[in-house]
Amino acid sequence: MENDLDMLRELSLAERLGRLHRLWRTVADLELAPLGLTHPRWTALWKLCQRGGRLGQKALAEALEIELPSLMRTLGQLEEQGLIERHCCSQDKRARIVTLTAAGKALLDQIEDRIMVIRRELLTGISPQELAQFEDIVHRISANALGKIAAQNEERE
Incomplete structure (x- = not known):
């Protein structure tokens, strides 16, 4: 009986962690929507910036822990917004390198400012x-x- 209660507590913790993630993401998405960014877009930009602003598409997908086909649409949208550019890799013509544009770097400054405000608000009292x-x-x-x-x-x- 006690093992069953322990299992329920663990499930409850996992559910609460999942809910916390979804709530945090929702707050961030609402704050960043006026910048023309969805969650996939701003997280791709953020991760690209963290990895030096230049990265292969496949490596970016791995860093985001998503499949490459899922990333392709997002990269197309970011490219249309002028926030990234994609170029063929000089060592492998099949591979594409993603780089931040000046507009992408400028937008990341705004993203960072807004994310830090959100972080402070959500961590109030901790x-x-x-x-x-x-x-x-x-x-x-x-x-x-x-x-x-x-x-x-x-x-x-």
């Missing part, structure tokens, strides 16, 4: 120590999950 502890716990749960996935993949091979 001390730096509490936040550090929460981040550590989330990191440990993620590490445990990755270990479990790796072990299951090894068993299958």
